[in-house]
Amino acid sequence: xxxxxTLKHIARExxxxxxxxxxxxxxxxxxxxxxxxxxxxxxxxxNYKPNNIAISLKNKRTKNIGVIIPDIVHHFFxxxxxxxxxxxxxxxxxxxxxxxxxxxxxxxxxxxxLANGSIDGFIMALSxxxxxxxxxxxxxxxxxxxxxLVLFDRITDEIECDKVVIDDKEAAYQAVxxxxxxGRKRIALITTESYLNVSxxxxxxxxEALKDNGLAIDESLVLRLPYQYEDEQKSGKFFESxxxxxxxxxNEIFAIRCMRHAIKKGLKIPEDISFIGFTDGILSxxxxxxxxxxxxxxERMGEIAAQMLIEKVESEEENETYRTEILKSTLIExxxxxx
Amino acid sequence: xxxxxTLKHIARExxxxxxxxxxxxxxxxxxxxxxxxxxxxxxxxxNYKPNNIAISLKNKRTKNIGVIIPDIVHHFFxxxxxxxxxxxxxxxxxxxxxxxxxxxxxxxxxxxxLANGSIDGFIMALSxxxxxxxxxxxxxxxxxxxxxLVLFDRITDEIECDKVVIDDKEAAYQAVxxxxxxGRKRIALITTESYLNVSxxxxxxxxEALKDNGLAIDESLVLRLPYQYEDEQKSGKFFESxxxxxxxxxNEIFAIRCMRHAIKKGLKIPEDISFIGFTDGILSxxxxxxxxxxxxxxERMGEIAAQMLIEKVESEEENETYRTEILKSTLIExxxxxx
DNA sequence: TGGTGTTACGAAAACGGTTTCGTGTTAATA
DNA sequence: TATTAACACGAAACCGTTTTCGTAACACCA
Numbered sequence: 001x002x003x004x005x006t007l008k009h010i011a012r013e014x015x016x017x018x019x020x021x022x023x024x025x026x027x028x029x030x031x032x033x034x035x036x037x038x039x040x041x042x043x044x045x046x047n048y049k050p051n052n053i054a055i056s057l058k059n060k061r062t063k064n065i066g067v068i069i070p071d072i073v074h075h076f077f078x079x080x081x082x083x084x085x086x087x088x089x090x091x092x093x094x095x096x097x098x099x100x101x102x103x104x105x106x107x108x109x110x111x112x113x114l115a116n117g118s119i120d121g122f123i124m125a126l127s128x129x130x131x132x133x134x135x136x137x138x139x140x141x142x143x144x145x146x147x148x149l150v151l152f153d154r155i156t157d158e159i160e161c162d163k164v165v166i167d168d169k170e171a172a173y174q175a176v177x178x179x180x181x182x183g184r185k186r187i188a189l190i191t192t193e194s195y196l197n198v199s200x201x202x203x204x205x206x207x208e209a210l211k212d213n214g215l216a217i218d219e220s221l222v223l224r225l226p227y228q229y230e231d232e233q234k235s236g237k238f239f240e241s242x243x244x245x246x247x248x249x250x251n252e253i254f255a256i257r258c259m260r261h262a263i264k265k266g267l268k269i270p271e272d273i274s275f276i277g278f279t280d281g282i283l284s285x286x287x288x289x290x291x292x293x294x295x296x297x298x299e300r301m302g303e304i305a306a307q308m309l310i311e312k313v314e315s316e317e318e319n320e321t322y323r324t325e326i327l328k329s330t331l332i333e334x335x336x337x338x339x
Numbered sequence: 340x341x342x343x344x345t346l347k348h349i350a351r352e353x354x355x356x357x358x359x360x361x362x363x364x365x366x367x368x369x370x371x372x373x374x375x376x377x378x379x380x381x382x383x384x385x386n387y388k389p390n391n392i393a394i395s396l397k398n399k400r401t402k403n404i405g406v407i408i409p410d411i412v413h414h415f416f417x418x419x420x421x422x423x424x425x426x427x428x429x430x431x432x433x434x435x436x437x438x439x440x441x442x443x444x445x446x447x448x449x450x451x452x453l454a455n456g457s458i459d460g461f462i463m464a465l466s467x468x469x470x471x472x473x474x475x476x477x478x479x480x481x482x483x484x485x486x487x488l489v490l491f492d493r494i495t496d497e498i499e500c501d502k503v504v505i506d507d508k509e510a511a512y513q514a515v516x517x518x519x520x521x522g523r524k525r526i527a528l529i530t531t532e533s534y535l536n537v538s539x540x541x542x543x544x545x546x547e548a549l550k551d552n553g554l555a556i557d558e559s560l561v562l563r564l565p566y567q568y569e570d571e572q573k574s575g576k577f578f579e580s581x582x583x584x585x586x587x588x589x590n591e592i593f594a595i596r597c598m599r600h601a602i603k604k605g606l607k608i609p610e611d612i613s614f615i616g617f618t619d620g621i622l623s624x625x626x627x628x629x630x631x632x633x634x635x636x637x638e639r640m641g642e643i644a645a646q647m648l649i650e651k652v653e654s655e656e657e658n659e660t661y662r663t664e665i666l667k668s669t670l671i672e673x674x675x676x677x678x
Numbered sequence: 679t680g681g682t683g684t685t686a687c688g689a690a691a692a693c694g695g696t697t698t699c700g701t702g703t704t705a706a707t708a
Numbered sequence: 709t710a711t712t713a714a715c716a717c718g719a720a721a722c723c724g725t726t727t728t729c730g731t732a733a734c735a736c737c738a
Contacts, residue, residue, distance in 0.1 A: 001485045001657070004455075006724060017688045022726065032686060051456040053401065054724035057392045057693050064435070064457075072421050075621075078412045085411065085438050089449075094457065096403070096435050099424050110428075116343075117390040117694090118403075118433065146340040256625045263627075282414075286595045288602075288627040318340070345694060356718045361696060371716060393694035396723050456724090 005046045014042060056117075064094050065309060066119035068110055070102045070127045070154070075252075075281035076298050077125065080152060083302020084123055091310055093120075102227075104129040108138045115141075120313045121148035123305045126156060128227060132195050134158070148312035150305045153296075154197055162308040163324040164301050168198050171294045171329040172205025175248055175276045178331065180213045182338050184246035184274060188221040190235070190258055191250045196227075199250050202278065206248055225254060236261050245273055252277040252284050255291055259336065275336040289335035297327055344385045353381060395456075403433050404648060405458035407449055409441045409466045409493070414591075414620035415637050416464065419491060422641020423462055430649055432459075441566075443468040447477045454480075459652045460487035462644045465495060467566065471534050473497070487651035489644045492635075493536055501647040502663040503640050507537050510633045510668040511544030514587055514615045517670065519552045521677050523585035523613060527560040529574070529597055530589045535566070538589050541617065545587055564593060575600055584612055591616040591623050594630055598675065614675040628674035636666055 011018045016035065024031045024039035025048075031039075042048075056062045065088050069077045081097070088095050096119060098110035107127045114122070122142060130136070131154060139159045143149050149161040179187050189206045192199045203222070210217055223238045235254075239261035247262075249255035255277030259269060267273045269289050277284055280295035304325050312319065333339060350357045355374065363370045363378035364387075370378075381387075395401045404427050408416045420436070427434050435458060437449035446466045453461070461481065469475070470493060478498045482488050488500040518526050528545045531538045542561070549556055562577045574593075578600035586601075588594035594616030598608060606612045608628050616623055619634035643664050651658065672678060 002483050004484060008724075018725085019689080019727080020687060023687090026726090030686065035686080049451070049455045051724050052452075053392060053395045053456040054693090055726085057390075057396050057695090057723090058725050058727090060693070062392065072424065073414070073417045075412070078417055082411050082438065085436065089437065089445075094435050094437065094452070096433050097424065098428065098433065099421065106428075112388070113391075113433070116388045117392040144341045145343060253621075253625070260627070282592075282622060283625055286592070286622055286626070288599070347694075357695085358697080358719080359717060362717090365696090369716065374716080390694050393723090394696085396694080396725090397696055399723070 004051070005048050006051065007048075010039065010042055010046075010048065014038060061313075062118060062120050063092055064096055064119045065306065066096050066098065066111075066114040066122045066124075068098045068100055068107060068114075068122065068124040070100050070125060072097070072099050075283075076153070076279050076296060079281075079296075079298030080125075080302035080305070083299035083304075084306045085302075086299070087303045087306035088310070091306075093306075093310065100127040100130075102128040104133055104135065111138050111142060115145065115147060119147075121150070121309045123150045123152065123302075123309055125152050126154040126197075128154075128194050128196060131156070131197055146318070148309055150309045150312075152301055152305045156197070160322055162305075162312065162322050164305045164308070164327065165324065166296050166301070166327045166329045168201035168329075169205035169208070171278070171331070172202040172248060173209045174205075175294060175331060176206050176209035177213065178337070179246040179248070179274055179276065180209065180215065182246075182274065185215065186218075186221065186242075186244050187215075187246040187248065188223065188238075188242065188244045189248050189250075190223045190225065190254045192227050193224045194227050202248075202250050232257060232261075239265055247273065247275050249275065249277045252279045252281050252287075252291060252293060255293070255336075256283050256287055259287065259289070259291070269336050270338050274338065276331070280330075280332050284332070284334065287336075292334045292337040293332050295330045295332050297329065301327055343390070344387050345390070346387075349378065349381055349385075349387065353377060400652075401457060401459050402431055403435055403458045404645065405435050405437065405450075405453040405461045405463075407437045407439055407446060407453075407461065407463040409439050409464060411436070411438050414622075415492070415618050415635060418620075418635075418637030419464075419641035419644070422638035422643075423645045424641075425638075426642045426645035427649070430645075432645075432649065439466040439469075441467040443472055443474065450477050450481060454484065454486060458486075460489070460648045462489045462491065462641075462648055464491055464493040465536075466493075467533050467535060470495070470536055485657065487648055489648045489651075491640055491644045495536070499661055501644075501651065501661050503644045503647070503666065504663065505635050505640070505666045505668045507540035507668075508544035508547070510617070510670070511541040511587060512548045513544075514633060514670060515545050515548035516552065517676070518585040518587070518613055518615065519548065519554065521585075521613065524554065525557075525560065525581075525583050526554075526585040526587065527562065527577075527581065527583045528587050528589075529562045529564065529593045531566050532563045533566050541587075541589050571596060571600075578604055586612065586614050588614065588616045591618045591620055591626075591630060591632060594632070594675075595622050595626055598626065598628070598630070608675050609677050613677060615670070619669075619671050623671070623673065626675075631673045631676040632671050634669045634671050636668065640666055 007018050007021045010021045021039055024036045085095050100107035107130055136158050152164040155163045191203055207217055247258055255275050259275055262273050277291050277293045280293040284291040284293035346357045346360045349360045360378050363375045424434050439446035446469055475495055475497045491503040494502045530542055546556055586597055594614050598614055601612050616630050616632045619632040623630040623632035
């Protein structure tokens with residue numbers, strides 16, 4: 001087993017001091033040509049690479065970013081993660097991921113773990129439970145310690161920090177407006193049961209668009225489903241019993257499932273009933289019919305989050321100004337709506 | 340900004356030595372009841388948490404696992420990752436993810452980066468480019484340094500280390516056999532162009548099943564597509580020109596796309612033509628018709644990989660025995676085949 | 679010859695912990 | 709009373725770096 005070589009080894013071997021080796025490797029002016037060449041040659045020969053941990057301890061900078069997300073088998077989060085990783089990697093940072101599993105406790109534990117020196121800053125999307133409990137002390141503690149934090153998608157107003165979101169309300173508004181312009185009158189909203197910031201925003205946009213276009217708000221056209229629903233009974237009944245000519249779903253899975261119900265009922269998509277989903281993921285693209293969907297530009301979101309974080313991490317002064325970046329979403333029109 | 344408190348602070352405040360504080364916090368026998376209580380109370384009050392980096396440096400153990408995968412926006416890898424994260428988390432380990440983006444160079448750079456002290460071991464799936472180049476020096480270097488390595492899914496025989504795979508060949512064999520038992524005679528294989536270990540194995544199983552069942556091997560029924568293909572021309576033509584009654588696809592995207600071609604051609608699934616895909620992901624489940632697919636049990640795979648790695652990391656002796664775990668895959672039958 | 683300035687290097691502190699070993703104080707024992 | 713053991717703690721080394729500061733050796737100049 002080849003042992004990793006350290007400054008100490010080089011120093012001993014070349015009969016110079018550790019400081020000399022360290023300086024020689026950094027091409028310091030202090031060291032003579034001869035010595036530098038000797039040291040550098042030796043280091044290259046034995047493939048010396050400084051120990052990251054030691055450097056982290058010394059510099060009090062780890063070059064690690066902590067990412068905490070509710071789930072990883074989830075297209076949108078994965079997309080954001082890719083953006084984060086991409087930006088981080090190209091700027092010399094590594095990414096440590098923790099999955100909160102929508103659990104408040106796991107979120108807290110993971111944060112505390114990472115906050116003890118493992119990372120230089122956090123990027124996170126709140127777990128459903130955290131949003132429900134409305135308890136953000138763990139975030140507060142971290143920011144009070146001066147650890148930069150960037151929130152994305154699932155955010156809260158209670159914490160002052162940088163944030164990146166998409167214009168959920170606006171996106172829903174536009175989507176519903178489009179449906180109305182296509183002549184749709186009875187537009188359903190399929191949303192989540194549990195309290196999620198984003199779902200609420202989308203619902204707001206839905207209601208506002210109806211109102212602004214002079215359509216009555218009919219609460220019976222709003223269906224709330226469990227976030228991870230497997231049981232199709234509830235949505236099945238909904239489709240059987242209602243007369244609907246368009247549907248806005250807050251995610252693509254809801255949309256795909258509901259399209260099935262519609263097809264089973266004998267409805268033609270998009271002629272009899274139109275569908276628009278959120279999260280323009282793999283399902284929207286490959287569904288049959290292909291689903292018109294609100295693209296959230298997750299990768300861009302991740303890049304922006306990473307950029308915001310790294311800027312804060314690397315800025316010397318404690319900049320107490322935070323910004324919230326609002327990304328424009330895009331409606332990707334496909335076969336489930338009339339063009 | 341609340342500064343993080345260290346042993347030194349506590350020692351100064353309580354007018355004892357750093358060693359005493361350290362021992363008191365670990366409930367050492369050496370320290371008197373009084374002192375221990377005093378120190379522990381103080382530590383709790385100021386919410387003292389040891390610095391991970393310092394501990395890592397001292398122990399030469401980071402409690403971090405490095406995971407290098409070709410892509411993260413990819414259902415199977417994500418699933419494996421979830422298994423890894425889950426097991427790691429429950430055993431006190433954090434996970435650092437790097438994405439190789441199917442690039443050899445990125446894989447090498449990321450590995451070297453992490454190998455300098457950041458992690459205790461690696462779990463990885465090789466990039467396509469690495470498999471093509473057949474260059475595994477970076478893996479060799481790492482293992483020679485005594486850093487444990489577990490390979491999953493995209494593996495190589497050139498490196499001695501723990502491995503986890505599914506029985507790709509067997510799975511393909513079973514799938515094709517099933518199609519044959521359903522009376523299918525002209526079974527196509529849609530696979531990848533680039534060299535991927537797994538695709539080759541699946542092709543082997545396909546051929547062997549045909550042979551064992553007395554069906555002629557017709558190379559014109561094998562279609563090779565670029566890994567990330569967007570252009571549907573090639574597969575479109577293939578379906579137009581061939582008489583086929585069943586298709587085995589090495590991933591679900593290929594399957595979904597090809598089902599579209601078949602439907603467009605006026606074929607009925609599964610009556611006229613059956614489809615089986617690999618990677619039982621979200622697409623298989625929600626496709627229309629739902630796709631019969633080989634479940635690779637990614638999460639289980641990740642758990643096993645993590646378990647193997649952590650065992651190696653924590654075992655004192657340099658155990659030079661490696662094992663290859665072969666997971667059984669499962670054929671999930673849905674609407675795209677006849678039951 | 680004494681003073682000054684370079685040059686080239688080493689000692690040591692620091693980052694924040696853990697751990698070994700030495701030692702002063704007290705109490706028990708011969 | 710002298711010896712010994714137990715107790716409770718501190719000093720210091722160590723992990724692998726970086727960086728500040730001190731200084732030996734030499735050259736140069738007046």
